[in-house]
Amino acid sequence: MNDLSAILTPEYLAVVLLPALIAGVAVSLCSSLLGVSMVLKRCSMIGDGLSHVGYGTLCIAVAMGWAPIQVTIPVVIVAAYILLRLSESRKSRGDTAIAMFSTSALALGILVSSKANLTTDVSHYMFGSILAMTHGDVILSVVLSVCVLLVYLLFYDKIFAVTFDENFAQATGLNVRFYNLLIAVLTAVTVVLGMMMMGALLISSLMIFPAVTAMRICRSFKRVVVTSVIISVTCFLVGLFLSLWLDTAVGASVILTNLAAFALASLISMLTRRRKPQTADVPKE
């Protein structure tokens, strides 16, 4: 266990912790918003696929000496478009195609970075390095998060309609393809930002956990969205604090805090729904 008063010097607070906090809160906010749509649309694997593609691109960008985020974001946006098309196509199984596409991109990235002897340089993107983010990264994260947030709010009603019932939305004249693409693009941006923070391996669970937890205890879409934002930001803050205190990895601590929140919410929903017992869906080992 760390002695917090020794770590938290004013200098450390201002230079390392404060930027990490700001960027972390911003990204947690975005990821929880998009997580709701992803979970409800049954396409959580798109987030996972995007993080694979993102990691692969980062490897190549680092090997080539390009600016990592600036290169990765557009590539992942294009990948989001491709993954969306793949998941729509009926002829090939959507999930299989996504797995093949995204792991190939990952493999390519690893190949390039291992050839350039950069495996250790890029490995911190695997597990995230929120406390090592540069000021430029932090500013970019915050700006993009605000954009994601604004777009989400402006199109909130349409995102609901497309998430709830795609066929109805399309039949009554809404441009469903456009909104699906919008959701995918926002997800892509969030995945890349989250990847620097939480790591490529953990970002998809940062999106999914708060949404699933909120769905356990809320009964309207608006409440699910608001609650999942609150859960996400709270779990991030608690996780970050715990990681400083216990000297553990930030990303992993945040995810495990989310797991604890999920367990708590499940317990609450079980207790409040005693009257209508449901089958337990906890996998038994």
Place this chain on the structure above:
Amino acid sequence: MALLTCKDLTLRYETLTVMEHLSFTVEKGDYLCIVGENGSGKSTLMKCLLGLKSADGGTLTLGDGLKRSEIGYLPQQSEIQRDFPASVEEVVLSGCLNSRALHPFYTKAEKQRALEQMECLKITALRKRCYRELSGGQQQRVLLARALCATKKLLLLDEPVTGLDPVVTTELYGILEHIHKEHGITIIMVTHDVECAVRHAKKILHIGKGESFFGTCEAYMQSEVGQKFLDASGHFEGGKFCHTHHTPQKGDGEHE
């Protein structure tokens, strides 16, 4: 001019041709039921009418000033909706989306419209409830209210009574009758329940392999296709009711 005209329509499901050279029209004020056996292409035709799928041959034209965005739709309930956390109000309001272009939030008039439709279908009291916790009949009412928010002219329904018990089914047909007569909304319904179809509809479109029929209910009951199908389905329905395997008993169903 007719609201909807299908001429020489050919539809494929992936590579399989499900129907060829189908022609029919829907006039303003019609109540049309589309019947046929499973796999006869009813759902594919519905998708085409809704614009979710393009025709593989022939034409489908909207007339009488009807726009794509003025069609209301009651879908078959999908997997996603069953565990979706949404309040009744949110679902009904989402039917209003088509009538506005770029306005980001719901207007007062739209909220009022949603409220009126909920009133009409007697679900105002359920407004704040969670959609997934409602009974099948209540859920259908909610989706119907949403469809009515989307249209003042034409309502398309895809197997609306599937999974509902007889009482609720009768109730739903009553509501549709009311909407059709009082609100003057044209109805097109896909159904497997041919007996109810001939009882409520004005016109029947029967689609099937080789034999199809389009005309009034009376003519359908006189026709060879209609008689054959009505007999067959009556027999089938009878058989189904005899073999209900859903008899909950105490002490049953506990298998660990």
